[in-house]
Amino acid sequence: MLPNKKGKGSPQVKLVCKVKVKNIQGLHTRPATAIVKILQNSKSDVAFTHKRETVNAKSILSILLLAAKKNSLITITVDGEDADETMNRLVSAFDGCFGEMNK
């Protein structure tokens, strides 16, 4: 699902950022769960793009279907009133390997 413009009064911000998957096992069930939980209360539309496939990041099934291994590059697109905060939380979660040990 691509981010679409909403005609609401609140400021619409669209942010795009590229991140690297650092987890050894890639974006498997546990990180995918963490992502969906982070986005649970986000008011923005969030999409992940990997290898020309773009999916709704709020869907755990869709994230798993990306089959993103370690060192994959993911383009995150956040579009909505809380885009800033949402993007920050996502990027730091990716950086912190979603709390998984990473040796």
Added chain:
Amino acid sequence: MTQKDVEIHLKGISISRGIGIGKAVFLSPEKEYIPNFKVNTKEVESEVLRYRRAITRGCDEINLLQNQLKKEKITEGVDILESYMQMMQDPLLTVGVENSIRQSCRNAEQVFYETINFYQTRFSKIIDPFFRERFKDIQDVSKRILSFLKESYRVSLADIPEESVVFAYDLTAIEVAEANITKISAFITTSGGISSHAAIVAKAKGIPYVTNIHLEGLEICSDAIAIVDGRTGEVFINPSEETILRYANIKKTLGIHFKLLSDCSSNRSETYDGYHVKLSANIEMSHEVNLLHEYGGHGVGLYRSEYEFLSLGKFPVEEEQFITYRRMVELMQGLPIVIRTFDIGGDKQMSCYPNKLETNPIMGCRAIRFLLQERDLFKSQLRAILRASIYGDVSILFPMISALSELHEAKQIFYEAQEELLHAGVPFSRNISIGCMIEVPSAAIISDLLAKECDFLSIGTNDLIQYSLAVDRSNQLISGLYTPTHPSVIRLIKLIVNEVNHQGIPVTVCGEVAADPRFTSLLLGLGVHELSVAPRHIPIIKNAIRSASIVDATALAEKVLTLASANEIQELLNEAYYQLVPDDCIYNC
């Protein structure tokens, strides 16, 4: 193995007596059966709602499991369950499936199944085996959702063709309750105990029912003629000319016998030496009251109030309950009615109260225990009954009391309900009798204490037997141990009746034992003055009462109390009944 035109003779366990002849119809015999049907555009939103409820129940279940694991500090398990939770709430499975249901107008199971299949195909195309394997978790989640859907999915037995012999793996009480008796000749299931609620409803409706029949390989006999002998537990598929003739004759004799009995509805229910017995009816749905009037019953001895609402999946508010009870009381035309408060839990689950994952629900939070925890619900029912009481002769019965304190607590809530109505100026009858069910051994043993604080007692033999003998009445492995003639059961009934007669309050026997004419003399001999049975059993029990004498009945009871085994007692009762009513071919066979 099975050949299409050879007579197949099967033997199961008889649940409901009578002879059924009809065409074999199989309900979902396959293990992974996914129902697939079109949904009316008007009903599509309720189908969406049914799906949403299954998801909610799935989430509730995971939540409970998570809390349990948290307590046990199994964090890894909690994490896995968190993933399951997120999968259940995945927009592809929530909004996605809901929209597909709306667009395709097909049932939730089918749409959900197709959706899962679609993602299974997509996962199977992932090259990396590690990610391909992730589908297993989704499969696990989808199985749970499907099972919750199936629970709420009810095969409408009302839509079945005429003269069907219904074969199913299992039947719920609600399914049987909805069955159209004019269309269904018999029920046959693989599982289901003799005293399950489905069995009680089948008996009350007079539908022959045989269980413990394995369905594997029988499906090809769909549409074949089937004969069910609910007396012996025999089932014949593709019966020979000879078998058909034999059963057609038995059926005819039974019909004549029953017609004779029901013609005597105006006769008094008393022994031929003048001992009067009150013969009342157990009722689940209001329409059954007609039969009670037709057969000349004394009133309703047990109104199982939860049945009217079970199929709704939730309890209606006080006002709706009031309307139901008032209609019920008015239908009684002045005859007394005993309303038993909701008996929920155990094997009667309400989908609005998610399974609390009890490992032993039969011994768990059911009946009065449930009501004392859900006080608002309990009080709303008591208020509704109180309000309906001005339209007739109403008594209230508390189910499954096991200690005096429970009776006190229940009565306290009853008084509060009275107070509230009094303050609000809502009229109600001031002399409502209050009684409690004696269906737990602890209650039987303290029946003297309970009798002092009640206006009447009611013995529920089904549960009393199950709890006394520690035999789960729905467990097939031990169904042979469920013996109503066990000396301990007879002694308990004797104990209760003695105490109650001593206090001078009435006692009713309202379990299945009361509806079995072979027990009638014994119960009268033990000192029971009132029996309550499903309306359609009134003629046969009245006949048993009228054929008996209280002198012989007392002697029989004394004799029974000297016997040491269930078998001996059963044989004696069979023999005594045969002597009294030799032409009853339902029970003498």
